[in-house]
Amino acid sequence: MTQRELVESALDHREVQPVPYYLDFTPPVEAWLCGHFGIDPHAAEAKDALNRALGNAMLRMSVMPEPMLQPDGTVRDAFGVIWEQTDVNRGAPVRHPLPEPNLRSYRFPKPPAPALLERMARRIEENRDLYVAVFVGDLLERACFLRGFGAFLLDLVGEPAFARELLQRLMDYALAAMETVARLPVDCVFLSDDYGDQRGLLLSPGTWRELVAPQLARFCARARELGLTPALHSCGNILVLLPELIDLGFTIIHPVQPEAMDVVEVKRTLGGRFTIYGGLDTQRVLPDGSPEEVRALVARRLRELSPGGGFILGPAMKLQHDVPRDNLLALIDACQNQAAVMRNQ
Numbered sequence: 001m002t003q004r005e006l007v008e009s010a011l012d013h014r015e016v017q018p019v020p021y022y023l024d025f026t027p028p029v030e031a032w033l034c035g036h037f038g039i040d041p042h043a044a045e046a047k048d049a050l051n052r053a054l055g056n057a058m059l060r061m062s063v064m065p066e067p068m069l070q071p072d073g074t075v076r077d078a079f080g081v082i083w084e085q086t087d088v089n090r091g092a093p094v095r096h097p098l099p100e101p102n103l104r105s106y107r108f109p110k111p112p113a114p115a116l117l118e119r120m121a122r123r124i125e126e127n128r129d130l131y132v133a134v135f136v137g138d139l140l141e142r143a144c145f146l147r148g149f150g151a152f153l154l155d156l157v158g159e160p161a162f163a164r165e166l167l168q169r170l171m172d173y174a175l176a177a178m179e180t181v182a183r184l185p186v187d188c189v190f191l192s193d194d195y196g197d198q199r200g201l202l203l204s205p206g207t208w209r210e211l212v213a214p215q216l217a218r219f220c221a222r223a224r225e226l227g228l229t230p231a232l233h234s235c236g237n238i239l240v241l242l243p244e245l246i247d248l249g250f251t252i253i254h255p256v257q258p259e260a261m262d263v264v265e266v267k268r269t270l271g272g273r274f275t276i277y278g279g280l281d282t283q284r285v286l287p288d289g290s291p292e293e294v295r296a297l298v299a300r301r302l303r304e305l306s307p308g309g310g311f312i313l314g315p316a317m318k319l320q321h322d323v324p325r326d327n328l329l330a331l332i333d334a335c336q337n338q339a340a341v342m343r344n345q
Contacts, residue, residue, distance in 0.1 A: 003057040004187070007131035011229065011251060011275050013309035018338045019302055020057035020131070021313035022277075023331065026089050026320045033328070048123060051130075055336045057312070059127045060190075061120055062135040063112040063177045078109040081145045088321050098146045101155050101162040106146075108169060111176045121184055133188040133231065134181050137174025139167055140193050140203075140212055156207050164211055171215040175222055188229040188252065191219055196236025198260040205240055213248065220249030231277070235317070236260050246273045254278050255316035264304045271305075277312040279305050280331075286315070287322045291330035298334035299345035 001009070006020040025033065030050060034041035037053040051059065067075035067083065074082050074094065082095035098106060124132055143166050144152045155163045178189050195201055195208065203212075216232075223230040231252035232245060237260035245253060255278025256263050263279055279301040280286065285293050298313070305311045313335065319328065334341045 002129040004129055004131045007057050007187075007312065010309050010312055013272065013275075015306060015309050018335075019306045019311060019313050021335045022056045022058045022060065023054050023314060023335065024060070024318045025328075026318050028088055028321050029319055029323070029328070032325065036329075048127060051127075054332060057131055059123065059130040059132045060135070061123065061132070063116065063120075063137075063181060064135070065113065065116060077145075079142065079146060080106075089318075093145050093148075096146055096148045096151075098166075101147070101151075101159040103162075103165065103169065108173055111173075111180050117180065117184065120181070124185055128185075131188065132184075132186045133190055134186050135190040135192055136177040136181060137170065138192045139170050139174070139215055140195065142170050143167060153203065156203055156211060160211065167211055167215050171218055174219060178219075178222060178226065178228070182226040182228060186228060188231050189219075189223050190231045190233060190254075191216070192233040194233075194235045195241060196234070196238045196260065198237055198257070200237050201240065202236070208241065209244070213244065216245070216248050216250075224249060239266070242266065242270055246270065251275060252277050252312070255314065257281075257316045259283050259316065267305050267311075271308065271310050275310045275312060276305060278314050278316050279311070280313065280315045282315050282317050282319060282323075286319065286327055286331065287324070289327065291326045294327045294330040295334045295341050296345050298331065298338075299341045302338060302342060 001016065003020060006016050006018070009016045010020055030047070031041040034046055034050055037050065039046050039049045039053065043049070048059070065078050067077045069075055070082065073085055075085050076082055080097035081093045084091040084094050143163070146166070147155060152163070174191060181189070195203070201208065220230040229251045230249055231254065232250045233254045235255070235257050237257070239261050242253070252275045256266055256276045258279060258281040263276065267276060280297060285297045301313060
């Protein structure tokens with residue numbers, strides 16, 4: 001079976017061996033792994049070469065253009081948010097383009113440029129055996145980037161008309177991006193939108209249902225009309241929302257964060273209704289355990305989450321520089337040699 005066929009089988013809730021997986025890393029870790037596999041990290045095709053060396057089942061891309069470096073060393077993204085630049089991860093937003101709760105002077109970015117689409121088309125053609133997933137936008141978290149985290153959470157209660165308009169316009173952008181990428185041979189469209197921290201939701205379930213859920217329904221409905229699989233990334237403890245997210249139409253939910261929820265219980269109670277993509281916590285065993293503990297974690301998740309299909313193995317978040325190199329290599333080896341790892345545990 002090709003990697004795409006492995007993923008499609010998992011989505012159809014058929015058990016497959018090996019279980020499809022996708023491992024991703026922050027740029028410094030990617031650069032080290034490129035060196036380990038003899039790949040020039042500066043080459044145009046480095047990311048895809050590393051993807052193949054890892055044995056990943058998916059080709060993941062984004063329609064968002066690269067942020068632009070500013071004179072003061074910060075970067076400006078396509079939505080006008082200014083981010084600090086770090087050497088180890090994406091950084092954090094430090095200036096927000098919406099200081100007030102209105103959109104009178106704000107201009108949303110345009111859909112993906114033709115040059116970006118041409119690059120995406122070439123990459124897809126060169127990786128046709130992989131399952132192609134494209135991130136087309138975000139919603140609540142983008143609103144928080146535009147206004148500031150605390151400011152937009154207050155807007156949800158104090159300025160609900162503005163909050164509704166901003167979320168609708170952000171979904172309009174995501175849908176326009178989706179329409180554009182649907183011209184390419186894409187399998188899946190991702191929305192990235194965190195709704196929780198590790199204790200619970202960032203907003204009340206009622207507010208989420210009133211302001212966020214209707215936009216998610218638009219996303220899933222249009223994706224299905226276009227023949228695309230709708231997928232959601234949402235960190236944190238979103239257990240209370242999982243049944244509703246499934247009802248809205250999401251086929252894949254990432255990462256069902258194991259530090260925040262009992263992913264095994266989620267598999268038992270809801271696993272027949274959607275595909276769990278994740279399962280590997282990034283806060284304990286991977287940064288602090290031994291290589292053998294990493295292999296044991298992979299084997300345990302395969303035993304717990306792969307029966308009945310509906311599972312794509314992966315870390316809850318991109319793996320950062322705090323994961324020892326021996327643990328990175330143990331993780332890659334365990335994913336690539338699943339049968340041997342299962343026998344030895």
